[in-house]
Amino acid sequence: MSWLKYSAIALVVGLTACSSSPTGRNQLILFSxxxxxxxxxxxxxxxxxxxxxxKDVKVNKYVQCVASAVTKHVPKQSSFDxxxxxxxDSExxxxxxxxxxxxxxxxxxxNVAKNQDQLATVIGHEIAHVLADHSNERLSQSQLANTGLQITSIALGASEYAQYRDATMSALGLGVQVGVLLPYGRTQESEADIVGLExxxxxxxxxxxSIALWQNMAKASKGQQPPELLSTHPSHGTRIQDLxxxxxxxxxxxxxxxxCN
Structure with a gap:
């Protein structure tokens, strides 16, 4: 890579990367x-x-009710209404x-989030990932790791999205096969727990x-969760203690x- 390209990247990072997460953590943010x-x-x-x-009417009404109750308390976002x-429909x-x-x-x-409060815990946690710009953070890190994405302030069009689909899906927390969810890092997961709980x-x-939820999660995993140091997720025990x-x-x-029940 030429010195000119390095200088261009350094300039973009210097102009756009100064950001803090909801918990005050410094973040690398390159995209709008x-x-x-x-x-x-x-x-x-x-x-x-x-x-x-x-297509289950009852299930959809229940989930929509819980999600709506949570999103009503989310600050208005500039990029969508x-x-x-x-x-x-998946196991x-x-x-x-x-x-x-x-x-x-x-x-x-x-089957694991047994009531509206436990479901709200999960939905709040996932929304917190968005509010904390965790996908942007991952995509920005991928950019600097030379995944092939172009640094730009212009939204990717359909053709560019197709070209960079794998890296984009991964950064958003989704697998190349869209039914697979990839974990965020432990720091991001812990941050989403805190923001989501509030x-x-x-x-x-x-x-x-939220404690009961993660106890249910621990039971559902049947001891299959890897040791915390080998996993990007906090262990169930650590998560419960932090919550x-x-x-x-x-x-x-x-x-x-x-x-909503």
Missing amino acids: DADMSNLGSQSFEQMKQELKIS NWEVVVF QVNAFALPGGKIGVYTGLL LMAKAGFDPRQ SETMQKLRNYNVSRPN
Whole structure:
């Protein structure tokens, strides 16, 4: 790489990378909110085409109710107006949120998130990834690792998106096969736990149920989770301990309790 190219990258990083996460952590952010919203929306449309969408009216009403209660307490975003929620008919025990206000929930999660408070814990956590620019952070790191993406302030068009699909999907937390969710780093996961817990508490859900959720997750994993040092996720035990400490610092929000069950 020529010195000129190095200088160009250094200039872009210097002009755009100064950012802090909701917890005050320094972040490398190279892409605009509009760029990320465009990528998130394109990825979500692809998922809706390739994955089975649940037609269960009761399940959809329940998930929409919980998600709506949480998103009402999310600050207005500059790059999109509304959050879109889709329930995917899959045994996967997971959910995700993408830049551009896209939320996906797999029906398998409802077998582990036993009530509205536990589901709100997961949805709040996933929305927190978006609010904390974690996908932007990953995409920016991939850019500097020479994945082939072009540094630009212009949203990728359809042809460019197709060309860089694998790297883009990975940065957004999605696998090349769109039904596979890739983990964020441990720091990002812990940060999303903290921000997500405050979100669900603001919406009137019981933050104490976050502990029960991860206890359920631990049971569902049947001891298959790798040791914490070998995993990008915090261990269930660490997660529960961190959530317990965060709960002690939460304000007592005087809001009405949602009734989604």
